[in-house]
Amino acid sequence: MKYLSTPIYYPNDRPHIGTAYTTLVADAVARYWRLVGEEVYSVTGVDEYGLKIARAAQDHGMTPQEWVDDIVVRFHETWDLLDMSFDDFIRTTEERHRNTVQPLLQRMYDAGDVYKSHYEGPYCVACEAYYTPEQLVDGLCPVHRRAVEIHAEDNWFFRLSAYGDRLLRHIAAHPEFITPETRRNEVIGFIQQGLDDISMSRSSLTWGIPLPWDPSQVAYVWFDALINYVSAAGFSDDPDRFARQWPIWAHLVGKDILRFHAVYWPAMLMSAGLALPRQVAVHGFLLVGGEKMSKSNATQILPSDLVPTFGSDGYRYHFLRDVSFGPDNNFSWEGMVERYNADLANDLGNLANRVLNIAVTYRQGRVPAVSDPGAPEETALRAAAAEALAALDGFAEFRTKQALDGVWRLFGAANGFVEATAPWKLNKDPDLAGRLDQVLNAALESLRVGAVLISPVMPRAASRLWEMLGLPGGPGDGPLAATGVFGTFPAVTVTKGDPLFPRIEVP
Ligand code: MSP
Numbered sequence: 001m002k003y004l005s006t007p008i009y010y011p012n013d014r015p016h017i018g019t020a021y022t023t024l025v026a027d028a029v030a031r032y033w034r035l036v037g038e039e040v041y042s043v044t045g046v047d048e049y050g051l052k053i054a055r056a057a058q059d060h061g062m063t064p065q066e067w068v069d070d071i072v073v074r075f076h077e078t079w080d081l082l083d084m085s086f087d088d089f090i091r092t093t094e095e096r097h098r099n100t101v102q103p104l105l106q107r108m109y110d111a112g113d114v115y116k117s118h119y120e121g122p123y124c125v126a127c128e129a130y131y132t133p134e135q136l137v138d139g140l141c142p143v144h145r146r147a148v149e150i151h152a153e154d155n156w157f158f159r160l161s162a163y164g165d166r167l168l169r170h171i172a173a174h175p176e177f178i179t180p181e182t183r184r185n186e187v188i189g190f191i192q193q194g195l196d197d198i199s200m201s202r203s204s205l206t207w208g209i210p211l212p213w214d215p216s217q218v219a220y221v222w223f224d225a226l227i228n229y230v231s232a233a234g235f236s237d238d239p240d241r242f243a244r245q246w247p248i249w250a251h252l253v254g255k256d257i258l259r260f261h262a263v264y265w266p267a268m269l270m271s272a273g274l275a276l277p278r279q280v281a282v283h284g285f286l287l288v289g290g291e292k293m294s295k296s297n298a299t300q301i302l303p304s305d306l307v308p309t310f311g312s313d314g315y316r317y318h319f320l321r322d323v324s325f326g327p328d329n330n331f332s333w334e335g336m337v338e339r340y341n342a343d344l345a346n347d348l349g350n351l352a353n354r355v356l357n358i359a360v361t362y363r364q365g366r367v368p369a370v371s372d373p374g375a376p377e378e379t380a381l382r383a384a385a386a387e388a389l390a391a392l393d394g395f396a397e398f399r400t401k402q403a404l405d406g407v408w409r410l411f412g413a414a415n416g417f418v419e420a421t422a423p424w425k426l427n428k429d430p431d432l433a434g435r436l437d438q439v440l441n442a443a444l445e446s447l448r449v450g451a452v453l454i455s456p457v458m459p460r461a462a463s464r465l466w467e468m469l470g471l472p473g474g475p476g477d478g479p480l481a482a483t484g485v486f487g488t489f490p491a492v493t494v495t496k497g498d499p500l501f502p503r504i505e506v507p
Helices: 017-036 051-059 064-081 095-110 160-173 181-192 221-225 228-232 239-245 255-272 303-321 333-363 376-397 400-421 430-454 459-468
Strands: 002-009 040-046 088-091 114-124 149-158 214-219 250-254 280-283 286-288 329-331
Touching: 002 017, 002 228, 017 040, 017 250, 017 280, 017 286, 017 303, 017 376, 017 400, 040 064, 040 228, 051 064, 064 088, 064 303, 088 095, 088 228, 095 114, 095 221, 095 228, 095 255, 149 214, 149 255, 160 181, 160 255, 181 255, 214 221, 221 255, 250 255, 255 280, 303 333, 303 400, 303 459, 329 333, 333 400, 333 430, 333 459, 376 400, 376 430, 400 430, 430 459
Parallel strands: 002 040, 002 250, 040 088, 250 280, 286 329
Antiparallel strands: 114 149
16 A cells, blocks of 8 residues: 655645645656556645644634635645645544544653643744754744744643654664655754754644643644644544555655654654654755745745646646756746647657657558567667656656656657658558558557556646547556556557647747
């Protein structure tokens, strides 16, 4: 079972291309695993409690519940716009979540890991995070570069300090636990400096989940939010599913929330007696003009700004092909147009157009199912298809760019194949009709394999291409080990339709 999660997002505004990035990678990887034939459970959702949301609601003259009910609609709209295929969408105000948070916190309390103390220190509401004065940069939040507040309360504390050695042992024994390695080293360094206990409740806030042993306090929002991963796995409402689904295969997170997922969260799970995630996979930020794109600066770009021009497929392709999972990546409109025109309009769009056109013109769309004669041209094409299929496994490690590089080498090879075999010349000589059938069959087969391989990334284009190829079922039906192998194109009737990716003209 491949259970994978995105962070649950703060519904203080609609999602932008930065938040959509994590969600998109998770979706493409989920689709990849489904294509392979694995059972998948992919979850996204919203993080609805906490001070930040309570304040956003107040600023808009609404109750927190009214506010989150309103904003959550924008999340669904955005994910629909981008063809996200989640198995579950969790809201932390749901009962299944409360019914999971309370027993888990109680387990931590019963384990002797919770005690009452006084907290006083800087707090960044945008991060919903406590800082030490040393962690601030020029007195400001190191992530948001915004003023912090000083919070002073009697709170319940979690004995994080007791878990440093166990965490280090776990990380050493499971090299795949935090990826990429730079983030793993960062976490090791952080733990080695010594962990402080952390406040895990709030007494001045009511918008949260009450602690079972002290209902006058609510859980600190991260202590409820992280537990969403256990709630969504069915802990309180579907124990059988939970038994199959936990521990999670991978948490996808941005680098700013690494500490929460790779230090606090595993310590909480150890305390509550649950198994640790297989992996926390960490990506960098999307930058616009060199700055982190965020809700609070003027660089915010929404998916709905891009989809009308590029389509959901063009959007998905760009972020999965041009953004490497790991480092920071700069976003540019020009780069996106260039990539679309070169790879989608030209490489794939023209290939499909050309091959389908020839098949319809020379063979009325019906090419016989002649098998590969083993000519050098076909052999090269078959080898490129095998490499593309192998490259797709990059998705298992979030290497979306490398996977797509491999698929595009197949389209390059297929375009080269058409050039080298020149069907328009073969068509002129009736003695070469048999060779023309072979060439057309191989060219169509490369489109079929291509449709399968792009289906996790561009589900719409893959389905349209599949339809034009006249094939039964869909390109995502799998299993990949069978459908992704270059063989003989069946004797079906292909048609030509509108271009898959109309060129974007730059004014
Ligand atoms: N609610 C918490 C997560 C709780 S998970 C138990 C939260 N929410 S968030 O909405 O602020 O951010 C969620 C994710 O969006 C983070 O992984 C963050 O890294 C990502 N991004 C926000 N802006 C981003 C970019 N500009 N670029 C890439 N990802 C960024 O944190």
